[in-house]
């Protein structure tokens with residue numbers, strides 16, 4: 078019977094054991110993208126007071142296939158126990174540790190227009206371990222405005238505030254034309270992770286991670302699938318749209 082093996086956990090974190098520094102798992106990007114999905118599913122199960130979960134059950138709750146889930150979790154050194162499954166609490170700990178969610182990360186938001194206001198007002202960040210600690214805009218008429226108890230500051234204050242507040246992640250919600258200059262200010266302030274909502278490519282040093290969110294691209298991808306389904310339906314002798322199968326949002 079295979080035992081649940083514990084890979085990277087807070088208990089054997091890098092540096093915990095004198096002289097031994099286990100390598101941090103080098104995870105495929107697609108696995109990293111699925112870990113938050115597993116975590117959300119596990120939290121829901123945790124709320125329902127389940128102690129263990131089978132790979133099939135967790136895969137269904139997360140919307141992936143179970144072989145992929147087992148492979149993903151094996152990267153964390155988590156294999157579950159045959160016939161029992163995964164310990165829900167332990168797996169939550171492992172995933173939160175690898176994603177670095179055991180530390181609360183300070184986030185700043187730059188650009189308080191339509192999108193910035195919506196993001197600043199979203200309380201889902203705090204419940205998942207991210208605190209928006211500062212808001213910045215270049216428009217003097219917005220500086221001083223209070224949003225969710227936070228005062229909008231001028232972008233010129235970003236360098237000082239980033240150090241004071243220990244900002245780890247910067248969110249850009251400015252027009253595309255301003256985004257590179259904002260990214261430069263964030264990088265100069267020592268911010269090494271950027272979430273970019275502006276529809277443009279940012280140029281940053283190699284030590285800076287940028288994630289881009291573009292709903293228009295997602296819509297264009299869905300448009301492609303609509304187009305493909307329509308063209309299959311139109312085939313002579315007719316494969317139906319249903320036979321084309323569904324597409325997963327997260328890459329394999």
Ligand SMILES: NC(=O)c1ccc[n+]([C@@H]2O[C@H](COP(=O)([O-])OP(=O)(O)OC[C@H]3O[C@@H](n4cnc5c(N)ncnc54)[C@H](O)[C@@H]3O)[C@@H](O)[C@H]2O)c1
Nearest residue numbers: 188189190191192214215216251252253255275290291292
């Ligand atoms: N990723 C997505 O899915 C998505 C969806 C909607 C909008 N957007 C993008 O998000 C961005 C914001 O959209 P919006 O509708 O909120 O625009 P908006 O014009 O309402 O707001 C932009 C804000 O950025 C500020 N700004 C401009 N230059 C700045 C600078 N150098 N430093 C700091 N602040 C600056 C402006 O003063 C304004 O408050 C745009 O790039 C838009 O294309 C992305």
